[in-house]
Structures are given as structure tokens and as C-alpha cells.
Amino acid sequence: MSSSVRRRVVEEEPLISQMTDEERETADKLLHRNRSNLNASTVAWMVIGLAVFNMTDFAAVIMNDHRIDEDLLRYGCGCLLVNVLVGVYLVFGLSYLQGKRDWENHVHPSLIPVATLFAVCGLVLCTVALWPVWSWWTVPILFALFMGVIMTISLLPF
Secondary structure, eight states: OOHHHHHIIIIOOOEEEEEEEHHHHHHHHHOOOOOOSSSSSHHHHHHHHHHHHHHHHHHHHHHHHSSSSSHHHHHHHHHHHHHHHHHIIIIIIIIISSSSOOHHHHHHHTTTHHHHHHHHHHHHHHHHHHHHHHHGHHHHHHHHHHHHHHHHHHTTTT
């Protein structure tokens, strides 16, 4: 029922007088739902990410601590950069600039798995590089920072 109403509302734009009460209610829910990503969990992850960043002196440790394996950190950040560039290409290049929503038909089929592989390798390399500083706390610290960044990006207006 919901998909047929959605299809009629979006594609055919029927007259409201021809719709039943149930179809009108479903259409109102579809058209007037809250599209904002700002909710309690988003704010909580952003606050947690900021708190972890400040309490661990993350920026100062990355820049000054001699215990960090700098080569592994560079390779890990490079892998994460490849992942981000693939995401920017898919979201901005295809979706917004070219208007293509079905990525599978417009890009090489292995692009998304390769980006996922680079993300996993980057996170593992960064974890290994930072392990001498925070030991087992490295994993929760990086997870909290990752979630804070993701939730912040989800609030951008695109």
C-alpha cells in the first residue's frame, strides 16, 4: 500500500479528492516527515568525539609523540584518504553533479569493495601506529573519533 501511494504521489501527482483517507494519511507521512539527521544520538556522538579529542590531547600526541610509528600512520592516513576520495567521487561527482543515483551502473563494479578494503586497511594501520601511545585504549579512542566525524558529516546539507 505504501509503495503504491508513494509511486502515485511522486510520479502521477493524483488529485487529493481521488485519494482515500488512508492514502491521504500515508501521503502526508511521506511528504512531511522530518528529514533532519539532528537527534540525540548524533549530538551524543559529536560530544563524545570532542571530549575524547580534548581529553587525549589527540592533536598534540599525533604531532609530537615519538612513540608513534610515523610510517604506518602515513600509510594508514593515505588509505583513508583513498576511501574519502572514492566517497567524494560517488556522492558529489555522480549524485550531485551528474545526477546519477544508481552507482552500480555508472562506475566499475569493484570500486566500492576496493574503497572498503582501503578503509579497513587504513583503520588497522592507524591503530597499529598509535598502539604504543594508548595500548588497548587506541581502539575505543579511534572509534569515538570516527563516530564523531561521521555524525558531524551527516549534518552537512547534502
